[in-house]
Amino acid sequence: MSTVLGAGFSALSLVALSACSMSTPEPVEEETLGCMISAPAGFDDHSAGALTLAETELARSAGLFSATSSQRVTNSSATSAALTRMKDQDCALTTVLGPGGADELSDHAKSNPDDVFLGVASGHEDFPDNVLSIDFDLVPPAFIAGYIAATASETGEVGALVSQGFPQAKKILNAFDAGVALYNDEADEDVENVKSYRESAVDDRTVADTSDEGRKFFESAYGSDVDVLVPFGSAAAMGVATASTEEMAAQRTQEPKEEGAEEKALPKVIWYGASGAFSDTIIATIEPNIRRGLRSMFVEWPQSRNPDEVAEASKDEPADMGGFLITDKHYKGTIDNGGVGISAEDGFLSRVSDAGRSITDLRERIKSGDIDPEKS
Template identity: 30%
Template sequence: MKKTVGMAAVAALALSLAACGERAEDSPQAEEIDFKACMVSDSGGFDDKSFNQTSLAGLTAAEDDLGVQTATIESASDAEYADNLQSLVDEGCNQITTVGFLLGDATREAADANPDVDFAIVDFEFTDPETFEPNPPDNAKGLTFDTGQPSFLAGYVAAGTSESGTVGTFGGLNIPTVTIFMTGFLQGVEYYNEENDADVKVIGWDGKDGSFTEDFEDQAKGQQVAEQMIQQGADVIFPVAGPAGLGGLKAAQDAEAWGIWVDTDGCVSAAEYCDTLLTSVVKGMDVAVEQAIEDSVNDEFTNEVYRGTLENDGVGLADLGEDVPSEVADKVEELRQMIIDGEIQVG
């Protein structure tokens, strides 16, 4: 029997993903208004079963709930970001959301050049490159998520469920929005070891260096990396690599190992691997995206960064799989509150 780890947004996220492109008969769509909200994906595309897809669900929800007009552009490569943003500006978009850390520079440039358009960006905070102090344009808002917190819980789950005493994680690129997951996961395993006098090993990330597929698209690379980890004894795989990470789940499923998914509830977005998943580290990107659009519609938009945490339900864990021992599940509830209360510092 699966056990829910407290996060109200998970249920909403699952519903939004399941209903993306559909709407219940008893929920009429809002009357169309004269406002156009738009979105640019990163190179992973909107069908990545991960953060692009969930962010798109927020735009779709805004269309249904607020009546905004919408437009999207799916990026095929990193080189297209600036041109894709300009295309949406030329289309007359009032608000544009960009999805992913890699669009940070292009988003800043577009915001500076178009002060009458509001911009929001998922997984990026505008900071000075020398002082690291926040310095967003007046019309640009970062939507960030402290995914290290639920990743800590996922690491504890992985360590408490592993039978081999070895777990593995790998990323797409060595960038902060990827390594924040991996570091939290590592710290969760280390906490489990300290609390239980155990010696569960993490391969793929030591806090500074690790394993990366070097992109977010190539599932074959993800599968290859995960297979190598499984050959080294890992029986839990935690891929942080977008669509490339699906290859990691396939490797885990083929080897009858376990996986942990990221960004969305994998049992919803990648249901073919649900029987392999111990849990998923989820981010309420759809909720944050829709709120940023609503703020623009209501002339309440600010450039203050949004940060999703366990405390505000902006991040969390999906249901725990039936293979997770009950004592581990119970401890995760306790650890969640300890993180919220500041008794455990992650990152």
């Protein structure tokens, strides 16, 4: 399904002609269509899809685009077909989100060298020259997530999963395990070690990027006493978030247990994507700063007064690409340059008083080189 939104007649310059006037009307401004393709969770994923859609709509309202068109696809062949349809719409900029359509984007861009494309969170490194890219280094945040998950766990069991094709998948899982290990090393001697679910395994923590597979992983992990999960993906991550939210609701509405009966720990999620306010299970959020990336690349992208979203001045002169002034063709967001943030949600902060301080401390130790998430 695709959606097209117009900027409205107010965006056009129309000349009123009197009955006797012989003046020539000014030419109508050329349409500048911003097109987006997202798979498989679409633009309601509370992650990269939703963040990119919001930014593109912001750019439309500021006049950078005259209209936007968005489409969700389910597989690679559907991505190729969507790219062809976008070509027929004469899109000024076509954005493809996630790793699933990266190969199709690369092939399509090679066949259309005069068009401009943007790959977001694809992990692809060999795009042709007419493809801009925004990616994020999630290894340090995954390390911090492992430590925070261990801090938050009531059962002593935590877990992480990645969807198939997710960039840096093995490094992310290893960093998560290392974060859990650091917590164990630094915890008091009388505190039992926290275990990482299916530790050291990659395949057993990698699932197809579907909601059903995410839900199945949650049910298996939660059934094994894992009470904190960190999902990296699109539809699979939403499957985890939905299943955990349903489980929390079920526990809160069930009949009170008999006195002395053991209460099952409520599920908790550390989310990768937009702010975690959409679910009470979310205790912390790893947020990709897509807005900062876009403002680092596009000179005319709407700017912000928020210092965390203001792009650093580029050393290079802007170059014209398809009518857009571009300073940097490739943006890699990190915790060092403000491209990736991690923060605890208010509810978690109220329960664990030093959670915010732990995140800040770990971030600074990584920046200083005291901790190397890839070698820990």
